[in-house]
Amino acid sequence: MSLQIEHVTKRFGDFTAVNDLSLTVGEGTMYGFLGANGAGKTTTFRMILGLLTPNEGRITWNGKPISYATSPQIGYLPEERGLYPKMKVEEQLLFLAELRGMKRSDAKREIGGWLDRFEVPQYLNKKVEELSKGNQQKIQVIAALLHKPKLIILDEPFSGLDPVNVELLKKEILNIRNNGATIVFSSHRMDHVEELCEQFSIIDHGKQIVSGTLKDVKRSFGQQNVRIRSDYGLEALSGLSGVTSVTPTVEGAIYQVDSDETAERLLTEALKAGPVRQFEIEEPTLQDIFIAKVGKEHA
Amino acid sequence: MHEFWIIFKQAFMTKAKTKSFIITTVLVVAGIFLLSNLPRILDSIDGIGGDEPTTMKVIDASGKLDDPLSAVLQANESDITIEPTEESEKDLEKQVRSEDIDSFLTLSLDESNTIQAKYTTLSSIEMSLPEALRNALQTVQAGIKSDELSLSSDQVDSLFTQVNFENNNISTSAKSEDELNQARILVYVLMFVIYFAVILYSGMIATEVATEKSSRVMEILISSVSPVKHMFAKVLGIGTLGIVQIVIYGIVGFIAFKTSASEATEGIGSFFNFTDINPMTLVYAVVFFLLGYFLYATLAALLGSLVSRTEDVQQMIMPMTLMIVAAFILAASGLGNPELVYLKYASFFPFFTPLVMFLRVGMLDLPMWEPLLAIAIMLVTIFVLGWFGARVYRGGVLMYGPSRSLKDIKKAIQLGKE
Numbered sequence: 001m002s003l004q005i006e007h008v009t010k011r012f013g014d015f016t017a018v019n020d021l022s023l024t025v026g027e028g029t030m031y032g033f034l035g036a037n038g039a040g041k042t043t044t045f046r047m048i049l050g051l052l053t054p055n056e057g058r059i060t061w062n063g064k065p066i067s068y069a070t071s072p073q074i075g076y077l078p079e080e081r082g083l084y085p086k087m088k089v090e091e092q093l094l095f096l097a098e099l100r101g102m103k104r105s106d107a108k109r110e111i112g113g114w115l116d117r118f119e120v121p122q123y124l125n126k127k128v129e130e131l132s133k134g135n136q137q138k139i140q141v142i143a144a145l146l147h148k149p150k151l152i153i154l155d156e157p158f159s160g161l162d163p164v165n166v167e168l169l170k171k172e173i174l175n176i177r178n179n180g181a182t183i184v185f186s187s188h189r190m191d192h193v194e195e196l197c198e199q200f201s202i203i204d205h206g207k208q209i210v211s212g213t214l215k216d217v218k219r220s221f222g223q224q225n226v227r228i229r230s231d232y233g234l235e236a237l238s239g240l241s242g243v244t245s246v247t248p249t250v251e252g253a254i255y256q257v258d259s260d261e262t263a264e265r266l267l268t269e270a271l272k273a274g275p276v277r278q279f280e281i282e283e284p285t286l287q288d289i290f291i292a293k294v295g296k297e298h299a
Numbered sequence: 300m301h302e303f304w305i306i307f308k309q310a311f312m313t314k315a316k317t318k319s320f321i322i323t324t325v326l327v328v329a330g331i332f333l334l335s336n337l338p339r340i341l342d343s344i345d346g347i348g349g350d351e352p353t354t355m356k357v358i359d360a361s362g363k364l365d366d367p368l369s370a371v372l373q374a375n376e377s378d379i380t381i382e383p384t385e386e387s388e389k390d391l392e393k394q395v396r397s398e399d400i401d402s403f404l405t406l407s408l409d410e411s412n413t414i415q416a417k418y419t420t421l422s423s424i425e426m427s428l429p430e431a432l433r434n435a436l437q438t439v440q441a442g443i444k445s446d447e448l449s450l451s452s453d454q455v456d457s458l459f460t461q462v463n464f465e466n467n468n469i470s471t472s473a474k475s476e477d478e479l480n481q482a483r484i485l486v487y488v489l490m491f492v493i494y495f496a497v498i499l500y501s502g503m504i505a506t507e508v509a510t511e512k513s514s515r516v517m518e519i520l521i522s523s524v525s526p527v528k529h530m531f532a533k534v535l536g537i538g539t540l541g542i543v544q545i546v547i548y549g550i551v552g553f554i555a556f557k558t559s560a561s562e563a564t565e566g567i568g569s570f571f572n573f574t575d576i577n578p579m580t581l582v583y584a585v586v587f588f589l590l591g592y593f594l595y596a597t598l599a600a601l602l603g604s605l606v607s608r609t610e611d612v613q614q615m616i617m618p619m620t621l622m623i624v625a626a627f628i629l630a631a632s633g634l635g636n637p638e639l640v641y642l643k644y645a646s647f648f649p650f651f652t653p654l655v656m657f658l659r660v661g662m663l664d665l666p667m668w669e670p671l672l673a674i675a676i677m678l679v680t681i682f683v684l685g686w687f688g689a690r691v692y693r694g695g696v697l698m699y700g701p702s703r704s705l706k707d708i709k710k711a712i713q714l715g716k717e
Binding site for chain 2: 049051071074078079091095096100101
């Protein structure tokens with residue numbers, strides 16, 4: 001049960017929206033898509049859903065192309081809210097669940113539980129347009145998950161939610177993953193991806209710039225931060241080869257270094273000046289990687 | 300097929316449950332009852348106030364006219380009573396000016412015994428009163444003249460014998476005058492029904508599609524069902540809703556006219572007496588309503604899929620609306636003379652067929668092949684439009700941005716292929 005994207009390219013006229021994208025999402029794992037607006041995330045999702053056909057390459061789910069026959073196994077959360085503004089919450093959820101092949105009676109039974117878990121049971125008979133944006137987003141998420149899909153595609157699931165509800169949603173998503181569903185989601189928020197995803201891609205202008213597991217990406221990034229706190233002068237350290245940048249702090253500095261050896265030499269040099277109160281090698285954050293790869297203007 | 304029915308049901312039920320739909324239906328039903336009982340209602344209003352007998356002050360210079368006039372008016376069962384007066388014309392004029400009386404009549408006879416009458420009033424808004432007086436005076440005049448010529452009343456009657464004038468249509472299939480008049484009324488009523496239904500429901504579809512697009516629910520829908528299925532489920536769902544609504548009106552109308560069939564409604568009853576009507580006219584009405592609806596609804600769905608905001612819908616379907624209006628104007632122009640040559644050509648243009656061909660088939664005796672050919676042309680057009688619409692729809696529903704022109708059709712087809 002895995003989703004496979006092999007060398008997929010999508011062009012609209014002269015414009016290349018997605019360029020040679022390849023990735024595999026294993027069963028029961030979560031895959032993150034990072035990218036600025038217009039990077040090609042939504043186009044990729046639409047191709048996975050079969051709404052668009054790739055110009056090159058192929059996308060398969062369990063070795064078979066995705067078609068309307070497989071749509072009951074798929075849950076999709078569009079980037080903007082995709083609900084009928086005038087329909088009541090319950091009718092809406094029933095309609096969408098039925099459309100995805102769920103029995104009406106089953107759906108009816110489960111809606112209550114979902115609303116309770118998302119702490120919005122009072123909206124069962126409200127029209128969607130009467131709900132706040134965050135609550136609409138919750139209903140939208142329920143609509144994508146209600147029919148127990150095996151493959152879940154979430155386009156910006158956390159947008160419009162406050163921190164409390166983000167945690168709520170994270171918990172539900174992890175829950176579903178633990179039950180064996182395969183999840184692909186996109187986000188602007190590095191911390192969400194860092195926290196939830198085993199694997200991820202950074203996409204920029206249709207190109208996959210970085211991809212792999214978090215650990216591998218961080219290791220191969222080749223840059224890490226060294227934080228040193230000392231009461232003695234550290235001026236001499238800035239000139240060491242392998243140090244790419246220095247950010248002074250109140251009691252010391254943060255050095256960006258290219259390798260573990262450079263970090264060790266930094267420590268040796270610092271100890272020469274006097275006792276060191278803190279020495280720490282920090283892993284690069286996804287934020288650092290994203291900025292380094294995509295450019296500051298997109299962060 | 301399962302998904303088709305889910306969407307069909309959803310399109311039907313959500314619309315049927317909207318307040319605006321329920322209110323419109325209730326209002327029209329109330330309107331039908333009101334209309335069918337209108338004569339009775341008017342009667343009861345008459346009973347309460349209004350229509351009190353009019354007293355007319357008459358200055359009769361000759362002194363010979365007021366009595367016969369009174370007699371004639373009485374014989375005519377008129378509400379006007381004559382009140383001979385000695386007051387001067389000036390006084391009466393003053394009274395008219397101060398609105399004490401509405402009007403007065405001055406009568407005299409000239410040397411050739413011809414009645415000279417002058418009706419004085421503030422403004423000549425009231426038409427029936429002077430007309431009734433004139434007619435009565437005409438009768439009085441005829442009496443005076445026949446006396447002069449010493450004619451008996453039989454002789455006078457024979458003078459005014461009506462000509463026997465009959466329309467004799469020698470074509471074997473031509474419709475009689477009566478039939479034609481009834482057909483005209485029926486065709487006119489049904490033309491209105493088709494016209495409004497097509498405009499209303501196709502507009503509904505375009506708005507519905509645009510709403511789904513603007514709320515992005517479309518992306519979920521067409522990832523579960525093919526756009527083509529979605530489009531036709533929508534068109535059929537709303538079409539069924541329209542048929543249900545019209546059937547409700549039809550049944551209510553029938554009940555209303557039946558239950559109110561008192562003496563007072565006999566006038567309207569005979570007006571709507573369709574006993575002589577060819578049942579084929581009704582069959583054609585149903586056929587052309589259905590075909591017209593599907594033709595325009597398919598087009599509306601296509602156009603609706605091109606806009607991304609509901610505000611732009613009206614602008615986008617404007618050309619389509621104008622086409623229906625044009626069809627209606629053409630058909631209305633032919634009510635008086637359905638044999639106009641341009642109507643014949645127009646009736647085969649599929650977007651005009653539902654109204655113009657219906658008019659012709661309802662009022663003329665066309666050879667069978669004409670309506671059948673028009674129906675065939677429409678079916679082909681609907682099929683082509685459905686096929687073409689599905690291709691536009693596929694891309695159109697994924698297209699966002701300020702799209703509000705027909706040029707976007709090309710873009711949509713391109714996107715649909717991809």
